[in-house]
Each structure stands twice: as structure tokens, then as C-alpha cells.
Amino acid sequence: MDSRGFIIAGVVALGLVGAVGSTAQPAGARPVVHRDAPPPEPVVVELFTAQGCAGCPAANQVVEALSEDPGVIALTYAVDYWDYLGWPDTFARPEFARRQRDYQAAMRLRSVYTPQIVIDGRRQVSGAEGEAIQTAVEEEAARRVFPPQIQFRDGDDAVGIGSGRAPAGGAEVWAVTYRPGLQTVTVAGGDNRGRSVRHVNVVEGLTRLGDWTGRPILLALPGDVDPETQVVVLVQGRDDRRILTAALR
Numbered sequence: 001m002d003s004r005g006f007i008i009a010g011v012v013a014l015g016l017v018g019a020v021g022s023t024a025q026p027a028g029a030r031p032v033v034h035r036d037a038p039p040p041e042p043v044v045v046e047l048f049t050a051q052g053c054a055g056c057p058a059a060n061q062v063v064e065a066l067s068e069d070p071g072v073i074a075l076t077y078a079v080d081y082w083d084y085l086g087w088p089d090t091f092a093r094p095e096f097a098r099r100q101r102d103y104q105a106a107m108r109l110r111s112v113y114t115p116q117i118v119i120d121g122r123r124q125v126s127g128a129e130g131e132a133i134q135t136a137v138e139e140e141a142a143r144r145v146f147p148p149q150i151q152f153r154d155g156d157d158a159v160g161i162g163s164g165r166a167p168a169g170g171a172e173v174w175a176v177t178y179r180p181g182l183q184t185v186t187v188a189g190g191d192n193r194g195r196s197v198r199h200v201n202v203v204e205g206l207t208r209l210g211d212w213t214g215r216p217i218l219l220a221l222p223g224d225v226d227p228e229t230q231v232v233v234l235v236q237g238r239d240d241r242r243i244l245t246a247a248l249r
Contacts, residue, residue, distance in 0.1 A: 041145070041147055041245045041246070042071055042072060042073045042246055042247075043071060043072050043073070043119065043120055043137050043140045043141050044072075044073045044075070044119070044120055044121070044232075044234065044243050044246050045063060045066050045067075045072055045073070045074045045075065045117060045118075045119055045133075045137060046075050046077060046099075046117065046118045046119075046121075047059060047060070047063045047074070047075070047076045047077065047115060047116075047117050047127060048077050048079055048096070048097075048100045048112070048114055048115065048116045048117075048118070049076060049077070049078060049079070049114050049115045049127070049199070050078060050079055050082045050087065050089050050092070050114045050190075051078065051087065051089045051090065051091070051185060051187045051190065051192060051197055052082055052085070052087030052089070052187060052189055052190015052191055052192055052193070053082065053087075053114045053115060053190065053191065053192070054190075054191035054192065055114075055115055055127060055128050056114055056115045056127065056192075056197070057192060057195070057197050057198070058115075058127070058128065058130075059115030059117065059127025059128065060076070060115075060197065060198055060199055060200065061198070062117075062127065062130050062133055063076060063117070063127075063200055063201075064182070064198065064200040066133075066134075066137060067200045067201055069137075071141055072137065073232055073246055073248065074200060074201050075176060075178055075201050075203050075232070076091075076178075076199050076200060076201055076202050076203060077096035077099065077100065077203050078090075078091035078092040078093070078096060078199075078202070078203075079092055079096055079097040079100060079112075079114060080092035080093065080094055080096070080097055081097050081112070082114070082190070085189075085190065086189050086190070087189045087190035088188070088189065090185060091185075091199065091202050091203075091204075093205075095206050096203065096206070097112070099206065100112045100116065100118075102241055103118050103121070103124065103241055106121075106239070106240050106241040107123075107124060107241075109124070113126075114127070115127025115128070117133055119133075119136050119137060119140050120140045120143075120242065120243045121236055121237070121240075121241045121242040121243040122140065122242045122243075123136055123140075145244060145245075146164070146165075147164060147235065147244040147245035148161050148162040148163060148164035148212070148214075148235060148244065148245060149161075149162035149245075150162070150233055150235070150245060150246075150247035151247075152221075152247075152249050153218070156221065156249055157220065157221055157223065158218055158219060158220050158221055159173075159175075159209070159218070159219055159221055159233050159247075159249070160216065160217070160218050160219075161173060161212050161216065161217050161218075161219070161235060162216055163214060163215055163216050164214055164244075165214060166212060166213050166214035167237040167238075167239070167240060167242065167244070168237075168239065168240075169237065169238045169239035169240070170211055170212065170213050170237075170238050171211070171212040171213075171235055171236060171237050171238055171244060172208055172209075172210070172211060172212070172235075172236050172237075172238050173208070173209040173210050173211070173212050173217075173219055173233065173234070173235055173236075174206060174207065174208055174209065174233070174234045174236060175205075175206075175207040175209055175221055175222055175231050175232075175233055175234075176203055176205070176206055176207075176231070176232045176233075176234060177203070177204050177205040177206075177207070177222065177225055177226075177229050177230070177231050178201045178202060178203045178204060178229060178230055178232070179201070179202050179204060179228065179229050179230075180201055180229070180230045181200065181201070182198055182199070182200055183198070183199050183200075183202055184196050184197065184198050184199075185197055185199065201230075204226075204229060205222070205225075207222045209221070209233070211238075212235055221233075221249070230248060230249070231248070231249040232246055232247065232248050232249070233246065233247050233249065234246045
């Protein structure tokens with residue numbers, strides 16, 4: 001496949017480059033991804049957790065292990081809806097619970113819960129089901145959807161989203177800011193009171209950057225990001241919430 005270029009805002013060029021291998025793939029097929037090499041599009045694993053939740057430390061450990069896979073972007077969202085029980089979570093923000101409820105609506109689930117793991121915005125698994133989580137991640141890694149390319153502009157103050165087929169209802173572009181690596185908290189209340197609980201890649205902020213309709217677009221990134229944090233950009237269906245692609249800045 002030849003290189004293709006396009007211009008964003010008249011001045012920013014993004015290349016869309018593909019390659020043809022020795023074995024042809026049928027249209028829409030995704031090649032098997034070996035775990036020693038990251039896939040073209042990473043699998044996004046989102047854990048919704050709470051520090052006072054009895055089953056959450058074990059789910060945290062599962063996501064911590066997944067975060068070591070180069071083909072996985074693992075994100076931990078602390079929710080606040082257990083705070084009324086006297087289990088205030090030190091990482092929780094209301095917008096994280098709203099994100100979880102958006103998945104609930106898209107997947108037609110009866111309720112939200114912790115620990116819940118959402119994979120590529122397409123499917124959810126209980127955080128207690130370690131083997132099922134691994135299987136789901138591997139299945140998503142084998143799925144290729146030919147998404148738009150994401151490219152960060154020099155200076156990392158903006159991100160370009162390339163052309164492609166947008167889902168029904170269009171898509172949104174999100175910047176998720178998180179603190180990479182591990183954080184350990186001694187829990188003050190709930191079922192884990194007094195216990196030291198580890199969290200990986202704790203999300204600190206969600207910013208909706210704009211809409212993507214299938215045409216190239218250039219969007220400004222949040223300008224007040226702590227230099228010790230990491231930003232991942234997600235292109236996500238507005239209605240069905242499936243994540244088309246993701247990239248780390």
C-alpha cells in the first residue's frame with residue numbers, strides 16, 4: 001500500500017502508511033498478535049474501582065500485570081458512588097463514575113459496580129474474573145478495525161486525527177491524563193480499612209477535545225498537564241462507546 005498524506009488546518013501533514021506483507025489478509029481481518037510485539041492499535045483496558053471495595057485489590061493486581069504488556073494501555077478510574085458509606089476514595093472524581101455509566105447505557109447493563117473492567121469500550125468483564133479478562137484482552141488484540149491515525153504535532157500541544165470511517169452517530173476525541181506507574185494507598189474505610197492497596201496508572205483527568213466525523217481534524221491538547229503525568233488520546237464512538245484507536249503522547 002502506498003503512503004498517503006493529508007493536510008490538517010492547511011499546515012499540518014499526517015501520513016497514513018500501510019504495508020503489504022507476503023500473506024494477504026481478507027478484508028476486515030485482524031492478524032494474530034504475538035505478545036512480544038505491540039499491535040498496531042493498543043488494547044485499552046479501563047478498570048473502575050474503589051479503595052473500600054473488598055474485591056478491588058485483586059482486580060487492581062490483574063490490571064497491574066496487564067499494564068506491563070506493550071500492547072495494552074491500562075487505566076484505573078476511582079469512582080465516588082461508595083463514598084456515602086463512609087468509604088471516601090482519595091482518587092475518585094464524579095466524571096469517572098459518569099464515564100462508567102456511559103458504558104452501562106451503551107452495553108445495556110442493569111447497573112454499575114466495582115471492580116468492573118471495560119476493554120476497548122466494546123465489552124465488560126468483572127474484575128474478579130482474571131482468566132476471562134486475559135481472554136478478552138487477547139481477543140481484542142486480534143481484532144483489527146483499520147482506525148484513523150493519531151499523530152501529535154511537534155511541541156505536543158495538539159493532536160491530529162486522520163480520515164477514516166466514523167461509527168454511526170460519530171465519534172468523540174478524549175484526552176485521558178493519568179499518573180503512570182504504581183501508587184500505594186493505606187485505605188481509611190470500607191472493607192479494606194487499614195490495608196495498603198496498590199493502584200496502577202491512576203487517572204487524574206478526562207478532557208473531551210472535540211468531535212470526529214471521519215475527516216481529518218486538528219485539536220488542541222490540555223495545556224495545564226502536570227509534567228509527571230501521561231496523556232492518552234482516545235477516539236471513541238459517541239453512541240456505542242467503542243474505542244476505535246488510542247495513542248500515548
